[in-house]
Amino acid sequence: MKIPFTKMHGLGNNYIYIDLFHTVLPEERLSELAINMSNPNTGIGSDGMILIHPTENADVGMRIFNKDGSEGMNCGNGLRCTAKYAYETGIVDRQEFTIQTKANIVQAIVQVNDEGKVEEITIDMGAPILQREQIPMLGEAGTTVINEPFQVADTTLRVTAVSMGNPHVITMVDAIDHAPLTTLGPIIEKDERFPKGVNTEFIEVVSDEEIHFRVWERGSGITEACGTGACAAVVAATLNNRVKKGKKVVVHLAGGDLIIEWKQDGHIWMTGGAETIASGIYHA
Numbered sequence: 147m148k149i150p151f152t153k154m155h156g157l158g159n160n161y162i163y164i165d166l167f168h169t170v171l172p173e174e175r176l177s178e179l180a181i182n183m184s185n186p187n188t189g190i191g192s193d194g195m196i197l198i199h200p201t202e203n204a205d206v207g208m209r210i211f212n213k214d215g216s217e218g219m220n221c222g223n224g225l226r227c228t229a230k231y232a233y234e235t236g237i238v239d240r241q242e243f244t245i246q247t248k249a250n251i252v253q254a255i256v257q258v259n260d261e262g263k264v265e266e267i268t269i270d271m272g273a274p275i276l277q278r279e280q281i282p283m284l285g286e287a288g289t290t291v292i293n294e295p296f297q298v299a300d301t302t303l304r305v306t307a308v309s310m311g312n313p314h315v316i317t318m319v320d321a322i323d324h325a326p327l328t329t330l331g332p333i334i335e336k337d338e339r340f341p342k343g344v345n346t347e348f349i350e351v352v353s354d355e356e357i358h359f360r361v362w363e364r365g366s367g368i369t370e371a372c373g374t375g376a377c378a379a380v381v382a383a384t385l386n387n388r389v390k391k392g393k394k395v396v397v398h399l400a401g402g403d404l405i406i407e408w409k410q411d412g413h414i415w416m417t418g419g420a421e422t423i424a425s426g427i428y429h430a
């Protein structure tokens with residue numbers, strides 16, 4: 147099977163994009179394709195696969211698969227790349243449009259340069275989900291998880307849990323370069339207290355408008371950036387009274403910066419770039 151693809155990245159968080167407006171893929175092979183295409187040795191190499199697809203519920207739909215073949219519910223960097231692709235290929239003909247994910251429907255706004263190329267994208271990511279059982283995380287239903295002691299390996303972290311449609315658990319550290327990302331990331335990812343797994347973030351809050359951020363992603367391990375994770379990090383820092391609602395926060399991810407604002411209306415807005423790396427034909 148020959149599959150046209152476009153490889154794109156948002157701050158180094160890179161995926162293989164398949165345009166299902168012009169290509170058909172068998173549903174039963176999607177997980178296998180994500181694993182095989184993501185392999186840097188025998189495939190194209192990426193953090194996973196993203197499908198851009200028609201939907202009656204929005205102008206365009208997006209599905210994300212991690213490199214282990216699991217399907218995620220949402221993807222912030224993927225949304226910015228999907229918005230860029232949809233505008234530049236004419237799937238949409240407006241600079242403001244909607245994108246449906248498995249988690250929700252978001253509003254995208256693209257900034258276009260003189261050559262008709264999308265340079266910057268803002269996504270209204272909607273409101274975060276904070277109820278423990280909706281993260282999901284085990285424990286007393288109806289409660290939130292803010293600065294909660296979390297025993298793991300031989301240490302006790304203080305964690306805050308936030309869902310952006312996908313689960314995130316955030317720990318504030320004093321120095322981001324010493325965050326136990328590679329040691330605790332994979333353990334927390336599979337911890338039974340997170341029945342659907344979890345994306346694990348460590349953040350260093352520099353001021354009420356600046357955060358350093360690193361992530362171990364569910365299903366993909368360490369990535370250069372995680373847009374939903376950056377949103378969850380700003381929510382966590384706000385819930386811990388380290389930043390203020392209604393203020394733009396610069397989140398420094400390994401691959402670059404995102405501007406995140408948790409607005410007074412409860413929605414989170416994410417602004418950042420997206421780049422096209424290459425396109426071609428994958429031989430499945």
Ligand SMILES: N[C@H](CCC[C@H](N)C(=O)O)C(=O)O
Nearest residue numbers: 218221222223312372373374
């Ligand atoms: N990198 C993505 C998140 C992927 C989430 C995925 N790892 C999962 O939830 O299983 C982002 O930019 O938001």
